[in-house]
Amino acid sequence: MTTLDERVDAARFTTDEPLIRVRNLVKHFPITRGIIFQRKIGAVQAVDGISFDVKRGETLGLVGETGCGKSTTARLLVRLLDPTGGEILFEGEDIAKRKGDGLRALHREAQMIFQDPYSSLNPRKTVGSIIAEPFAIHGMLKEKGARKQRVQELMDRVGLNPEHYNRYPHEFSGGQRQRIGVARAIALEPKLLVADEPVSALDVSIQAQVLNLLRGLQRELNLTLIFIAHDLSVVRHMCDRVAVMYLGKIVEISPADSLYGFPRHPYTGALLSAVPVPNPTASHRRSRQLLSGDVPSPANPPSACRFHTRCPKAQEVCSVEEPTLEEKGGGSIAACHFPLSRDEVRREVEVTAGE
Amino acid sequence: MSVGAAESALVEPEAVESVELVGGEIVARSPWQMFWLRFRADRVAMVSAIFIVLLILVAVFAQPIVSLIGVTGPNQPNTGALNAFGQPTGPSAAHPFGVDELGRDILARTIYGAQVSLEVAFIATGAAVLIGVVIGTTAGYFRGWVDTVLARLMDVVLAFPILLLAIGLASACSLGHGCLGGLITPGRVTLIVVIALSSWPYIGRIVRGQTLSIREKEFVEAARSLGASNTRIIRREILPNLVAPIIVYASLVLPTNVLYEAALSFLGVGVQPPTASWGQMIASASSYTSAWWYMVFPGVALMLTVLAFNLVGDGLQDALNPKTGRP
Numbered sequence: 308m309t310t311l312d313e314r315v316d317a318a319r320f321t322t323d324e325p326l327i328r329v330r331n332l333v334k335h336f337p338i339t340r341g342i343i344f345q346r347k348i349g350a351v352q353a354v355d356g357i358s359f360d361v362k363r364g365e366t367l368g369l370v371g372e373t374g375c376g377k378s379t380t381a382r383l384l385v386r387l388l389d390p391t392g393g394e395i396l397f398e399g400e401d402i403a404k405r406k407g408d409g410l411r412a413l414h415r416e417a418q419m420i421f422q423d424p425y426s427s428l429n430p431r432k433t434v435g436s437i438i439a440e441p442f443a444i445h446g447m448l449k450e451k452g453a454r455k456q457r458v459q460e461l462m463d464r465v466g467l468n469p470e471h472y473n474r475y476p477h478e479f480s481g482g483q484r485q486r487i488g489v490a491r492a493i494a495l496e497p498k499l500l501v502a503d504e505p506v507s508a509l510d511v512s513i514q515a516q517v518l519n520l521l522r523g524l525q526r527e528l529n530l531t532l533i534f535i536a537h538d539l540s541v542v543r544h545m546c547d548r549v550a551v552m553y554l555g556k557i558v559e560i561s562p563a564d565s566l567y568g569f570p571r572h573p574y575t576g577a578l579l580s581a582v583p584v585p586n587p588t589a590s591h592r593r594s595r596q597l598l599s600g601d602v603p604s605p606a607n608p609p610s611a612c613r614f615h616t617r618c619p620k621a622q623e624v625c626s627v628e629e630p631t632l633e634e635k636g637g638g639s640i641a642a643c644h645f646p647l648s649r650d651e652v653r654r655e656v657e658v659t660a661g662e
Numbered sequence: 663m664s665v666g667a668a669e670s671a672l673v674e675p676e677a678v679e680s681v682e683l684v685g686g687e688i689v690a691r692s693p694w695q696m697f698w699l700r701f702r703a704d705r706v707a708m709v710s711a712i713f714i715v716l717l718i719l720v721a722v723f724a725q726p727i728v729s730l731i732g733v734t735g736p737n738q739p740n741t742g743a744l745n746a747f748g749q750p751t752g753p754s755a756a757h758p759f760g761v762d763e764l765g766r767d768i769l770a771r772t773i774y775g776a777q778v779s780l781e782v783a784f785i786a787t788g789a790a791v792l793i794g795v796v797i798g799t800t801a802g803y804f805r806g807w808v809d810t811v812l813a814r815l816m817d818v819v820l821a822f823p824i825l826l827l828a829i830g831l832a833s834a835c836s837l838g839h840g841c842l843g844g845l846i847t848p849g850r851v852t853l854i855v856v857i858a859l860s861s862w863p864y865i866g867r868i869v870r871g872q873t874l875s876i877r878e879k880e881f882v883e884a885a886r887s888l889g890a891s892n893t894r895i896i897r898r899e900i901l902p903n904l905v906a907p908i909i910v911y912a913s914l915v916l917p918t919n920v921l922y923e924a925a926l927s928f929l930g931v932g933v934q935p936p937t938a939s940w941g942q943m944i945a946s947a948s949s950y951t952s953a954w955w956y957m958v959f960p961g962v963a964l965m966l967t968v969l970a971f972n973l974v975g976d977g978l979q980d981a982l983n984p985k986t987g988r989p
Contacts, residue, residue, distance in 0.1 A: 385887050414889030427880035431902035440898075441888045491884065 324399065325360040326498060326531045327384070332357050332393035332403075334379050338606060351606045353379040355555035356393070358632070363498075366525065366532040368546030368563065370539060370578065372602055376555040377535045378422075381503045384533065385417045386410060397499070415445060418492040422504040424484035428476040434487055435472040438462065441494040461490040465520060482513035486520065493524060500525075501533045506541065518545060539582050543567055551575045554605055554613040557632065561639040571635040571646040574614050612644070620645045697906075700981040707977020710970040717967060721776040728774075733757060733767040736774040737936045740765035750953045760955035762946065771938040772959050778939040779967065782853055782923040782932075787916045789858035791908060794865025799896050799904070801866070802873025813870065816863035824860035825925070831856070832931035853932045857922050861915050868911050869904055876900050906982040913975035917968040924964055940964045 335350035354376040361367045369377045382388045384395060386402060395403045402413050421427035428437055438458045441447075448454045459469035465486040476484055485505060492500060502521065506514040518541065525532050536542050542549055543563055550560040551574065559572040570576045577598050598617045603609055609616045615625035622645065630642045701707060720727060733756070734740055743765035745751050752760045759768035801812035831852065876882065877900065885899050926932040927941030935942065940960040947957035 382883075387883055387887055411889040414887060419884070419887045421880040421884060423880055427884050429881040429899055429902070431905075440885065440890075444885075444888050444890050444894065488884070491888075495888075 326363045326398060327361040328394075328396040328399075329360070329384075330358050330394040330396070332380070332383060332395060333391045334376075334383055334388060335391045349606050352555050352608055353605060354383065355608070357552075357555075357557045359550055359557060359560055361499075361531055361533060363531055364525075364529050365548065366534055366546045368542040368549035369533060369535045369552060370537060370542055370549060371552035372537070374602060374605065375552040376605075377552055378503050380552070381419065381501045381533065381535055384499070385419045385501050386413060387419070411445070415495045416497050417499040417501065418495065418497040420485075420488050420492050420500065420502040420505045423508050424481050424488060425476075425508075427488050428484055430476055433473050433475055434462070434467075434479070437476070437487060438490045438494060441491060445495065447495075457494075458490075461494055464524075465490045465493075466516075480513075481509050482517060485509060485517050489517070489520060489524070493528060493530075496528060498531060499533070500530045501535075503535045504537065505534075507536065507538065514541065521545070539567075539579065551578065554602065554608050556613055556642070558614065558643070559639065559641040560632065561637075561641070565637045565639045569637060569639065569647075569649070569652055571639045571641040572614075572643045573618050573620050573645075573647055575641070576647050576652060612642070620647075697981050701977055704977045704980060707974050707981075710973035710977070713966065713970045714974060717776055717970070718780060720773055721780050724773050724777055728770045731758075731769065733770050736766060736770040736938045738766060740767075743767075750950060750956055752953070752955050759959045760953065762943070762953075762956055763950060768943075768955060768959050771943060772940070772963050774938040775940040775943060775960055776963065776967075778850070778927075778933050778937065779920055779923055779964070782850060782857065783916055783919040786854045786857035786861065786919050786923075787912055789854065790862040790915060790919075791865050791912050793858065793862040794867075795869050795901075795904070795908060797862070798866040798869025799873050799900060802870040803877055803892065803896055803900065805874075809870070812866075816866050816870075819860065819863045822860070824856065825929075828856050828926050828931045829929055832926075832929070849934055850932075853923060853926055856926070857919050860922075861919060864915055865908065865911050868907050872904055872907055873900055876903050910975060910979045910982060913971065913978050917971035917975070920964070920968050920971065 332354055333352075333356055334354040335352050337347045338349040338351060339345040340348050357376075357380065359367070369380060371377050379388065383390050386395075386405065390403045393403060394401050397413065397416065402409075405413055428434075432440075435455065435458050438461055439454045442454050442457070448457055455472070459472060462469045462472070467483060467486050467490070471478075476487065479487065485508075489505075500521075505521070506517050509517060521532065521534075522545065524530060532545075534542065534545050536545075546563050548560065549563050549566045550557050551566070551572065552558070553574050559566065559570065559575045561571070566575065567579065570579055598619075600617055603613070603616060610626055611629040612618070612621070612625040615621040618625065624644055628644070630644050632640050632642045635641050635643075635646050728735065740761065741748075741764075743751060743757060743761040744763075750761050750763050750765070751757070754760070757767050757769065759772060761767055762771070797812050797816070801809040835852075873896075882895055882899050885895050890898070923932060923939070924941030924944070927939040928945040930942075930945065933939040933942060940963055943960040944957055944964075947953065947960070950956050
């Protein structure tokens with residue numbers, strides 16, 4: 308039983324250095340009162356000490372309920388937000404406190420795809436100028452016509468008609484708009500692409516197209532992808548490894564197959580058990596594991612294991628001693644004193660996860 | 663039936679073509695084309711806009727127009743035009759709008775008055791928009807204490823009795839060489855400064871509110887994640903989205919500024935005699951109640967101008983808001 312930190316420290320000396328190494332990343336949003344003289348009266352602990360690695364070319368999924376800190380994590384990784392504490396090592400360099408030119412350099416390496424294809428494109432700009440914006444910001448491709456040519460190549464690559472260069476975003480469908488967002492994100496050929504629920508605003512019929520586009524681009528450009536979603540089957544389709552978040556903490560981080568086949572954290576089990584099964588007989592056969600109550604407020608999270616207030620397996624130790632992320636066998640790493648057993652998984656989860 | 667079929671057969675190719683031109687550039691309507699289509703369909707606003715264009719032409723070409731009509735110049739006293747008691751005379755062939763107490767032609771003075779009115783209103787509104795946009799975007803984009811300070815400043819200016827300030831300035835500075843070593847004297851420049859300083863918060867507030875909402879849009883975040891600087895985001899991402907509200911509010915502030923100019927000139931704070939200004943003409947006319955033409959013509963000119971600007975403003979608001987029906 309080694310902790311994640313030890314495992315990673317051991318891996319530091321191997322040649323396969325991860326692209327990103329996150330250590331104890333913390334983001335607290337202060338809650339203030341008063342207009343001119345602001346007093347801090349508390350903090351929303353959106354992300355509270357998470358650690359994980361992402362290997363080059365890998366796809367890491369990030370799942371969890373609304374408000375668990377997925378999007379905050381994504382924004383911290385591309386430094387749209389300033390971390391309250393912790394380290395983000397990008398190719399071995401700490402980017403957590405970068406400013407100015409250093410930050411601009413990071414923005415060439417790490418890009419983001421946004422959730423809402425309607426608000427992520429400026430309605431007053433043509434598609435051509437939206438996709439050319441990265442080149443304009445970084446002063447690239449200044450020769451006459453070079454930018455337009457590159458933009459049209461990008462449009463073609465993501466499956467848009469290059470002739471539509473001069474159109475406005477409102478003339479496109481949701482799926483096409485998301486393709487525009489993808490073209491903008493890959494324009495600078497970044498190493499890391501963070502996709503924050505890139506398909507959850509799209510029709511189901513369009514989702515697969517955009518997902519396949521992302522996978523194709525990932526292979527072609529050797530992208531490292533961090534994929535955030537709340538649709539667990541989409542995550543399974545896309546990801547090599549999956550991290551499950553609950554109230555600002557990672558509770559389980561495992562290879563996708565082990566996570567779906569044999570979830571170890573009770574919260575992961577509950578999440579998987581909530582996936583609807585498109586088969587009435589199968590869905591009758593299992594007893595769904597329902598969680599009682601709501602997610603506690605991240606401004607005042609429960610002590611020790613944050614899941615103990617809703618956990619069916621919780622015991623006294625769970626509210627006193629915080630479990631660390633540990634190897635639980637089969638490549639699974641979970642933070643739990645009483646991980647699920649095979650029997651429990653079979654009874655409550657497997658019908659869903661098996662298919 | 664057959665007629666209908668033939669008709670649809672005639673119409674169809676055209677309809678298909680308008681959706682997608684085979685092999686050609688696909689024609690897209692930009693937001694501005696959509697705006698123009700909607701605005702053109704609004705007849706009241708179009709008539710008002712034409713009136714304003716004519717008014718601007720009249721103001722710009724005041725001199726040739728006055729000499730073309732053949733009336734005497736605006737500042738040319740003519741005791742011969744007064745009646746036997748030395749009182750102004752009404753409309754006649756030589757003076758279609760009548761003359762004032764010095765025998766000056768009221769038509770010519772009304773035409774020249776448009777110059778002052780429009781010049782002051784446009785420059786003051788332009789300055790107000792400039793100040794309002796800079797302060798509004800700064801306050802809305804940076805938020806925090808910057809916003810607090812600037813928003814309170816706007817409240818203070820809005821609460822300020824600006825008419826009293828202007829009257830005070832005028833009475834204190836009208837004698838001798840003015841105030842602050844001749845810096846402040848009653849006249850056009852002071853008028854523009856006072857009006858601009860009193861009307862920018864109206865623009866500033868709207869711009870601040872819109873900026874607050876636009877800065878939360880994901881496209882602003884996207885620009886930031888690409889490495890864009892704050893000034894670039896304000897100029898390239900936020901400002902283009904503010905053009906519509908700025909135009910609408912500028913077009914609504916403009917007529918109030920026309921009225922401001924008239925009011926201040928009426929009170930003797932604005933343009934100094936003998937330069938013609940509608941407000942000032944109405945002020946002098948108030949001592950000659952029997953000479954209706956003296957007050958009516960500049961008054962009607964003022965009223966029509968303000969009305970036209972307001973109607974155009976309303977039309978712009980409707981046409982720039984995509985939620986109003988399409989033509």
